[in-house]
Amino acid sequence: xxxxNKMRKQALGRADYFSGGRLAGEEGTVIRDWGGRYPFALIxxxxxxxxxxxLGLQAIYSLLKAHPETVGERVFWENDGEPxxxxxSSRPLMDYACLAFSFSYELDYLNLASILKAGGLPLYAAQRxxxxxxxxxxxxxxxANPMPIAPFFDALCIGEGEVILSExxxxxxxxxxxxETLQKLSDTPGVYVPMLAENKVIERRWLPALDDFPTxxxxxxxxxxxxxxxxxxxxxxxxxxxxxxxxxxxxxxLRFHSLNSLLQQAREGLKYRNRIGLVGPVVTDHPQIEELxxxxxxxxxxxxxxxxxLKNINxxxxxxxxxxxxxTLALAPEAGSSRMRQAIRKGxxxxxxxxxxxxxxxxxxxxxxxxxxxxxPSETGEDVSCIIDLALKCQQLxxxxxxxxxxxxxxxxxxxxxxxxxxxxxxxxxxxxxxxxAYLRDNLSRYGIEVKAxxxxxxxxxxxxxxxxxxxxxxxxxxxxxxxSGWRRAVKKAGINLEYFVRERWTRDSxxxxxxxxx
Numbered sequence: 030x031x032x033x034n035k036m037r038k039q040a041l042g043r044a045d046y047f048s049g050g051r052l053a054g055e056e057g058t059v060i061r062d063w064g065g066r067y068p069f070a071l072i073x074x075x076x077x078x079x080x081x082x083x084l085g086l087q088a089i090y091s092l093l094k095a096h097p098e099t100v101g102e103r104v105f106w107e108n109d110g111e112p113x114x115x116x117x118s119s120r121p122l123m124d125y126a127c128l129a130f131s132f133s134y135e136l137d138y139l140n141l142a143s144i145l146k147a148g149g150l151p152l153y154a155a156q157r158x159x160x161x162x163x164x165x166x167x168x169x170x171x172x173a174n175p176m177p178i179a180p181f182f183d184a185l186c187i188g189e190g191e192v193i194l195s196e197x198x199x200x201x202x203x204x205x206x207x208x209e210t211l212q213k214l215s216d217t218p219g220v221y222v223p224m225l226a227e228n229k230v231i232e233r234r235w236l237p238a239l240d241d242f243p244t245x246x247x248x249x250x251x252x253x254x255x256x257x258x259x260x261x262x263x264x265x266x267x268x269x270x271x272x273x274x275x276x277x278x279x280x281x282x283l284r285f286h287s288l289n290s291l292l293q294q295a296r297e298g299l300k301y302r303n304r305i306g307l308v309g310p311v312v313t314d315h316p317q318i319e320e321l322x323x324x325x326x327x328x329x330x331x332x333x334x335x336x337x338x339l340k341n342i343n344x345x346x347x348x349x350x351x352x353x354x355x356x357t358l359a360l361a362p363e364a365g366s367s368r369m370r371q372a373i374r375k376g377x378x379x380x381x382x383x384x385x386x387x388x389x390x391x392x393x394x395x396x397x398x399x400x401x402x403x404x405x406p407s408e409t410g411e412d413v414s415c416i417i418d419l420a421l422k423c424q425q426l427x428x429x430x431x432x433x434x435x436x437x438x439x440x441x442x443x444x445x446x447x448x449x450x451x452x453x454x455x456x457x458x459x460x461x462x463x464x465x466x467a468y469l470r471d472n473l474s475r476y477g478i479e480v481k482a483x484x485x486x487x488x489x490x491x492x493x494x495x496x497x498x499x500x501x502x503x504x505x506x507x508x509x510x511x512x513x514s515g516w517r518r519a520v521k522k523a524g525i526n527l528e529y530f531v532r533e534r535w536t537r538d539s540x541x542x543x544x545x546x547x548x
Contacts, residue, residue: 051077051116056301057248060117061100067202068100069093070115070125070162074137074144077105077116081253084244084260084308085168086131089190091247098202104128106140108511113147122148125162127201130182131190132168135494136487138178139511145181152506154183154224159207165214167193170495172233172279174447174543175221177494177501183207184214185221187546188234189265189280191242193219221545232547233279239265239286245294249301258306258333259298261291263321267310269338271363272373272450273402276310278548279448288317292324304331304354313337313346322349339385340377351392358389359439361400365415369405379419386423390430397436399423403465404443404457404485413465417472424476437479440466442488446495447543455532456492459485486513492531493520498542500525 052058071090073080080086086103093101102117102125114121122128128148132138142152151157154164166178167186175185186193197220200213215222219234236242244262251257266283267276277283295305305325312334315321325332331354337346339360350358362382364370370377389397401416420438427434442462445451456462462485470480490513494501500523507519520527535541 051250051252054252055248055250057246058117059094061094063100063118066098066100067127067198068125069102070104070120070122070128071101072104072106072128072130072144074106074130074132074140076107078253080105081248081250082255082260083131083133084246084262085133085190087247087260088242088244088262089129089131089194092191092194092242094247096198099198106144108140108143113144122150122162127163127165129194130164130166130168132166132171132178135170135177135491138494138505139490139508139516141178141181142506142508143511153180153502155180157183163201163207163210165197169275169279172448172546173275173548174495174497174546176499176542177497178505179221179223180499180502181505183211183222183224185223186219186234187221187231188219189236191244192234192236193217226545228545230545230547235280235282236265236284239284240290243286243290243294245298246301255306257302258304259295259302260306260308261294261298262286262309263291263307263312263315264309268314269311269376270374270450273405273443273446275446275449280310281548283314285315288320288324291321292328295325295328295330299328299330304333306333306335308335311336311338313341319345319349322346322353326352340381342385342388344388344391347388347392351394356395357398358394358396359398359400360385360389362419363400363402364405364408364412365401365417365419366412369408369412369415372407373402373405382419383422383426386426390426390432390434393432394434397423397427397434398439399436400439400441402441402443403469404462406443406451406454408443408457410465413468416469420473420478421476424478435477435479437481438469438473440469440480440482442483442485444488444492444495447541448546448548452496452541453535453537453539455534456489458532459489462488489527489531490516493527496530496542498530 073083073086090101090103093099102115104115145152150161164182165184166182167190171185172187179185196217197214200210211222211225214220215225218232221231246260264285266280268283270277298305333355334350363373363375367378399420403413424436427436443456445454445456466482473480503523504519504525507522508515
């Protein structure tokens with residue numbers, strides 16, 4: 030799509046801003062000549078500040094950067110009224126052969142239509158021809174249920190991007206027509222091509238050996254959420270099977286990067302940052318976690334862990350974390366009562382929680398965050414009261430050691446996720462969720478315990494997109510403004526019964542929108 034003179038001047042101004050600002054503030058950026066190469070726009074459907082801390086985006090960017098026949102450039106959705114252009118060369122979307130979207134969260138689907146409109150593309154795949162870029166996408170929520178966004182895309186990746194994209198590249202760069210390329214992609218395991226996939230089962234792809242693709246920060250900037258860290262992936266998958274969680278299904282089997290690989294990546298990372306961010310669903314599950322933390326300390330590195338498992342925590346790990354500069358710790362009891370923890374298969378009891386907090390209280394952490402869910406299936410008011418009781422017991426332990434560690438709660442409504450044992454179950458009503466959040470705040474704030482809660486209204490939107498079918502593409506196409514009112518107007522216009530997708534409990538013989546996906 031050619032830019033008119035006014036837009037081109039705006040584009041040049043934006044290019045000057047990037048080259049003088051964001052690009053100049055990056056380390057590791059590679060701007061490659063386009064000559065004879067297949068150009069990808071790697072699109073993160075949210076802001077630069079959020080997207081540049083996403084290791085999935087960094088991994089795919091690194092893969093494209095290493096391939097001799099491709100050019101990979103980044104596009105972020107800032108929603109600032111400026112032309113939508115790539116970061117590296119300030120080109121519009123129509124200049125690229127392929128637009129590769131990366132979705133980590135269902136709510137980012139709400140930006141999709143705006144991105145396509147800003148790029149001058151027809152919204153639906155069926156409306157596009159050889160003059161338009163191919164659109165592909167992937168990510169955890171796409172793997173679980175691609176249907177709400179399937180009509181917009183030519184191909185959707187079901188599984189882990191490194192193994193799938195590596196195979197897709199040979200077809201994309203071979204000079205075939207659009208139809209021929211889609212046929213080749215449809216024949217590629219793990220790729221869902223909606224226009225060619227009638228009655229076809231798509232099996233999730235996964236990377237057998239993580240060390241084959243070391244995953245770490247490849248472009249660094251301070252202008253991002255985790256900008257002071259060099260991020261390194263430690264593991265994928267989870268050994269637990271919590272009924273509400275997608276991780277153990279969409280990222281199984283549990284796999285680890287080797288200790289030697291992690292330490293080698295950390296040595297490289299220390300050239301750019303003083304602190305290493307260890308990333309994974311449960312970092313402390315690594316079988317050599319103590320050796321890893323010791324090795325980082327011996328290098329003189331500070332570090333941060335994205336997650337720890339409450340049950341296998343020990344005093345030595347906590348000591349190493351404290352020495353590494355960790356000041357905020359997060360534990361996830363998820364539920365306050367033993368009954369609810371058993372119902373969601375957490376695999377630990379109150380004794381384990383209290384024991385973990387008692388060990389934390391003996392170290393010099395500044396803050397302890399406890400993560401809980403409300404609105405879980407079969408939850409009662411008594412179960413919510415147990416969250417208060419448990420939080421106060423934890424507060425008493427921290428106060429007893431007078432180490433200045435503050436306690437806070439992060440509370441999220443239960444959202445049924447496709448591909449999990451709770452995919453059949455609906456959400457609690459918004460009014461019930463709001464009432465229980467208010468109850469927790471009222472009863473804990475008097476003790477100085479802060480309660481941060483996710484919005485029940487937006488959680489309902491997330492549930493609709495998690496369990497939705499292809500009819501939600503019309504909703505996404507018609508959203509005039511990313512707001513709750515804009516969402517509700519688009520849903521009403523599409524004539525969708527939200528109660529069915531959000532709150533209704535489905536039976537085991539219900540036809541699931543994502544039934545063609547085999548996790």
